[in-house]
Amino acid sequence: MEIFKTKTALRAFLEPLKASGLKIALVPTMGALHNGHISLIKLAQQNADVIICSIFVNPTQFTDPKDLEKYPRPIEHDLAMLEEAGCNGVFMPDVKEMYPEKEDWHIDLGKAEFLLEGEFRRGHYQGVTQIVNKLFDAVKPDVAMFGQKDFQQVLMIKNMLKHFNLPITIITCPIIREEDGLAMSSRNIHLSEKDRKNALVLSKSLQFVIDHFNEYSLSQLEEKAEALYAGIEGVELDYFTIANGETLEPAKSKEEGNLVALVAAKVGTTRLIDNMIIK
Ligand SMILES: Nc1ncnc2c1ncn2[C@@H]1O[C@H](COP(=O)(O)OP(=O)(O)OP(=O)(O)O)[C@@H](O)[C@H]1O
Numbered sequence: 001m002e003i004f005k006t007k008t009a010l011r012a013f014l015e016p017l018k019a020s021g022l023k024i025a026l027v028p029t030m031g032a033l034h035n036g037h038i039s040l041i042k043l044a045q046q047n048a049d050v051i052i053c054s055i056f057v058n059p060t061q062f063t064d065p066k067d068l069e070k071y072p073r074p075i076e077h078d079l080a081m082l083e084e085a086g087c088n089g090v091f092m093p094d095v096k097e098m099y100p101e102k103e104d105w106h107i108d109l110g111k112a113e114f115l116l117e118g119e120f121r122r123g124h125y126q127g128v129t130q131i132v133n134k135l136f137d138a139v140k141p142d143v144a145m146f147g148q149k150d151f152q153q154v155l156m157i158k159n160m161l162k163h164f165n166l167p168i169t170i171i172t173c174p175i176i177r178e179e180d181g182l183a184m185s186s187r188n189i190h191l192s193e194k195d196r197k198n199a200l201v202l203s204k205s206l207q208f209v210i211d212h213f214n215e216y217s218l219s220q221l222e223e224k225a226e227a228l229y230a231g232i233e234g235v236e237l238d239y240f241t242i243a244n245g246e247t248l249e250p251a252k253s254k255e256e257g258n259l260v261a262l263v264a265a266k267v268g269t270t271r272l273i274d275n276m277i278i279k
């Protein structure tokens with residue numbers, strides 16, 4: 001497995017491979033890898049010939065400086081996991097390589113930018129699309145893999161592709177969970193033993209909606225799911241919603257084509273997100 005710290009070195013590696021007709025996949029990450037990330041690598045291997053994983057903790061998408069400061073960075077462990085998974089190359093630039101100078105970035109991502117995560121992390125998706133655009137430019141992949149765990153992120157990246165008319169296929173990968181249902185996340189490492197137990201309410205509340213979808217109205221489903229959070233000390237719900245999977249607006253009717261239940265909550269000091277697709 002090759003390791004690249006600069007765009008120049010990465011491009012020099014990729015150019016002959018592209019010229020020989022090989023298909024390139026990019027798996028963008030912020031490191032602190034777990035089996036969710038490895039599932040993206042494995043799916044990439046089914047869809048391309050050469051797999052590049054990027055590891056970059058992107059400062060412009062963090063809206064809370066403490067969150068950025070304490071973001072885990074176990075790089076040796078990450079490299080061992082990627083090697084074991086059969087990844088071909090790792091792009092791990094420093095901040096100067098990706099942001100050599102101060103730059104303005106603003107693109108129209110549509111109304112959904114300001115909902116859900118966009119409401120609680122103002123400007124987050126400008127930062128995400130700014131860095132993903134730079135990563136796409138550095139790798140020029142044929143396909144790029146993103147996790148459904150960041151449901152809204154996938155929509156925003158697809159909107160960015162449309163905005164720039166980029167010829168990249170986005171593949172959305174299912175959420176990988178721990179045995180008890182907790183969605184894997186790099187931030188889970190911050191959970192205390194008590195938080196770890198409390199965090200199960202996220203997947204349980206989503207599963208409640210899936211299991212009881214035919215029994216209750218949309219508002220009853222939301223109410224009953226939210227009630228599961230009441231009285232859990234140390235858990236603070238940011239939002240629980242059943243939304244239209246294309247617009248992310250609250251669902252108006254159970255008959256809408258794509259419906260998804262999404263949640264974000266602070267568990268102790270750690271903010272977690274999760275979702276389940278209803279249909
Ligand atoms: N449990 C998971 N299953 C599938 N994909 C995942 C999972 N967790 C993260 N991903 C995907 O991996 C990619 C990189 O995510 P990232 O490095 O931010 O990891 P993360 O675990 O989501 O970390 P955090 O949520 O703490 O930021 C994203 O496309 C993300 O959606």
Ligand SMILES: CC(C)(CO)[C@@H](O)C(=O)[O-]
Nearest residue numbers: 028029030058128131150
């Ligand atoms: C896509 C991404 C790597 C951009 O920094 C990040 O938002 C993430 O890990 O989901």
Ligand code: BAL
Nearest residue numbers: 030061062124150153
């Ligand atoms: N997984 C999304 C990246 C973030 O939380 O900033």
